[in-house]
Amino acid sequence: MKFNDFLDTYKGDIxxxxxxxxxxxxxxxGENTLPFHYFEGSIPHKxxxxxxxxxxxxxxxxxxxxxxYDDVIQCPVAWAKKCLNNYKADLVSLYLSSADExxxxxxxxxxNVKKIADALPVPLVVYGLGDxxxxxxxxxxxxRVCAGxxxxxxxxxxxxxxxxxxxxxDYGHSVIAQTPIDINLSKELNVKLSKFFPRERIVIDPxxxxxxxxxxxxxxxxxxxxxxxxxxxxxLMKMPIIGNVGRDSWKTxxxxxxxxxxxxxxxxxxxxxxxxxxxxxxxxxxxxMHLVRKTIG
Amino acid sequence: xxxxxxxxxxxxxxxxxxxxxxxxxPLQELVVRQxxxxxxxxxxxxxxxxxxxxxxxxxxxxxxxxxDLPLSLDTTNPxxxxxxxxxxxxxxxxxxxxxxxxxxxxxxxLAAKYNCDVIVSVLTDKGIPSDTDSRAEAIMDTIAYANDIxxxxxxxxxxxxxxxxxVDQVQIAELLEFIKLLPxxxxxxxSSLGLSNLSNxxxxxxxxxxxxxxxxxxxxYNLYSSIVDSFDNTLINLVKGRLxxxxxxxxxxxxxxxxxxxxxxxxxxxxxxxxxxxGKTLFSNSWLEI
Numbered sequence: 001m002k003f004n005d006f007l008d009t010y011k012g013d014i015x016x017x018x019x020x021x022x023x024x025x026x027x028x029x030g031e032n033t034l035p036f037h038y039f040e041g042s043i044p045h046k047x048x049x050x051x052x053x054x055x056x057x058x059x060x061x062x063x064x065x066x067x068x069y070d071d072v073i074q075c076p077v078a079w080a081k082k083c084l085n086n087y088k089a090d091l092v093s094l095y096l097s098s099a100d101e102x103x104x105x106x107x108x109x110x111x112n113v114k115k116i117a118d119a120l121p122v123p124l125v126v127y128g129l130g131d132x133x134x135x136x137x138x139x140x141x142x143x144r145v146c147a148g149x150x151x152x153x154x155x156x157x158x159x160x161x162x163x164x165x166x167x168x169x170d171y172g173h174s175v176i177a178q179t180p181i182d183i184n185l186s187k188e189l190n191v192k193l194s195k196f197f198p199r200e201r202i203v204i205d206p207x208x209x210x211x212x213x214x215x216x217x218x219x220x221x222x223x224x225x226x227x228x229x230x231x232x233x234x235x236l237m238k239m240p241i242i243g244n245v246g247r248d249s250w251k252t253x254x255x256x257x258x259x260x261x262x263x264x265x266x267x268x269x270x271x272x273x274x275x276x277x278x279x280x281x282x283x284x285x286x287x288x289m290h291l292v293r294k295t296i297g
Numbered sequence: 298x299x300x301x302x303x304x305x306x307x308x309x310x311x312x313x314x315x316x317x318x319x320x321x322x323p324l325q326e327l328v329v330r331q332x333x334x335x336x337x338x339x340x341x342x343x344x345x346x347x348x349x350x351x352x353x354x355x356x357x358x359x360x361x362x363x364x365d366l367p368l369s370l371d372t373t374n375p376x377x378x379x380x381x382x383x384x385x386x387x388x389x390x391x392x393x394x395x396x397x398x399x400x401x402x403x404x405x406x407l408a409a410k411y412n413c414d415v416i417v418s419v420l421t422d423k424g425i426p427s428d429t430d431s432r433a434e435a436i437m438d439t440i441a442y443a444n445d446i447x448x449x450x451x452x453x454x455x456x457x458x459x460x461x462x463x464v465d466q467v468q469i470a471e472l473l474e475f476i477k478l479l480p481x482x483x484x485x486x487x488s489s490l491g492l493s494n495l496s497n498x499x500x501x502x503x504x505x506x507x508x509x510x511x512x513x514x515x516x517x518y519n520l521y522s523s524i525v526d527s528f529d530n531t532l533i534n535l536v537k538g539r540l541x542x543x544x545x546x547x548x549x550x551x552x553x554x555x556x557x558x559x560x561x562x563x564x565x566x567x568x569x570x571x572x573x574x575x576g577k578t579l580f581s582n583s584w585l586e587i
Contacts, residue, residue, distance in 0.1 A: 183579065184466070184579070184580050185581070186581075187580070187583075191583035228579045232577075234578065236579075
């Protein structure tokens with residue numbers, strides 16, 4: 001028996017999603033095999049690791065996380081640059097925490113996003129609050145003000161995909177389609193979204209949760225999304241997957257307890273989702289990111 | 298296939314009010330309409346009937362005033378079950394027992410005592426088994442127990458317990474395998490399934506096509522009986538063999554990849570639905586739109 005007898009080939013390939021604009025872009029996805037099955041197929045783009053930047057000062061972060069950003073926490077541009085220059089993140093994901101404040105002004109938020117986007121050599125991932133109502137005016141405005149940047153924008157949910165999706169379409173952005181840990185709902189949203197939105201500009205967010213808080217479910221759903229795309233070649237599930245790990249990991253009491261434990265908590269959550277098939281992973285602590293990078297090579 | 302009409306169910310407003318106020322007429326009308334629709338058994342679901350187990354006796358009696366069909370007595374309360382069994386004129390069906398200890402002690406013995414048929418689910422104290430092997434293991438144990446207390450295989454109708462499609466698509470296809478396997482592992486036992494649970498959680502107008510097509514698929518694997526909506530005409534026509542072309546298309550879609558381009562809209566919907574139920578395509582509520 002030869003080694004090749006044990007190998008499979010698959011009929012599906014994950015779509016390549018280009019984030020950014022000409023001269024300032026990255027590609028995720030494009031593999032025609034399961035996660036890390038380099039021996040069975042081609043994985044042209046390794047999972048990218050992004051660090052998350054907030055546009056307000058995070059209120060509930062423990063000191064052992066904040067301390068990585070002490071000198072830049074007041075200024076999202078400096079914070080983002082530190083993630084790229086000092087910590088060597090592939091990308092920056094901007095969390096619009098300011099949208100949560102009373103009287104938040106979408107235009108001011110969006111202009112700030114534009115300022116950050118302009119200052120960076122890489123394209124921006126932008127996450128709203130995940131609130132079906134409050135995200136709509138903010139993300140629409142971000143899409144408009146940052147027209148042509150080709151950002152990855154989201155999350156779009158079943159209740160607001162039309163409005164946010166339309167704006168992302170008009171102004172040339174990609175979107176993060178998020179559903180709550182349910183593969184059937186994930187497909188449903190992709191079906192609806194892709195009626196007017198190009199499939200090669202959609203990234204799936206199956207909504208991941210942290211170790212000890214439902215990571216096993218997140219793993220199963222993400223693994224299955226990837227299998228349905230690669231093994232069954234389901235056109236509506238061939239989008240790359242994003243794992244938004246940092247924010248949930250650092251909400252846990254375990255991560256808050258100590259630096260070492262927090263970094264392990266975040267890293268293990270991220271590695272688990274990498275194994276499940278995440279193409280882009282967002283983390284908070286630079287040391288977790290380094291550990292994940294070292295592990296997945 | 299033996300069809301058990303599910304429309305007298307405590308979760309229905311009309312039914313619960315009528316039972317509570319002991320109003321026979323609306324219930325008797327439901328019985329007559331179900332009988333006319335062509336079902337073989339009338340299911341009488343009174344819920345747990347904790348306060349008034351005797352309600353089953355009353356319900357059986359008023360039902361028997363208007364039909365000669367056999368009855369499926371549907372309650373988890375052994376007292377209510379026995380109150381109903383004692384007055385049945387035609388050999389009834391106990392719906393249902395399980396492998397749980399309390400069911401073994403209190404419900405299954407009633408099937409022996411009254412010499413009637415009994416639906417036995419794969420449920421045990423360990424929970425609901427989730428794949429074919431564990432379903433088989435669980436039911437073999439319960440069947441052996443039932444045999445020991447004097448219930449022959451021929452009186453046992455095995456219910457594999459189906460989760461809704463939108464909860465676990467994979468087990469929908471696995472259930473077909475289980476139904477196929479059942480005569481080999483337990484010769485003589487019959488099978489039964491609560492069909493409507495399949496489409497729980499699916500938008501209302503999309504439920505019938507799922508139920509209808511899945512029942513045809515199960516029928517192909519010799520499912521013995523199913524609890525169904527008596528007023529789903531198409532469903533009844535399908536399993537009674539009155540729509541052979543539809544049945545043939547369903548079988549064809551089970552066996553091969555059917556080219557959609559040559560089909561009418563209605564036929565396409567059928568093939569797409571079969572593909573979802575066999576697990577060939579991932580389910581979403583938009584499965585007919587793709």
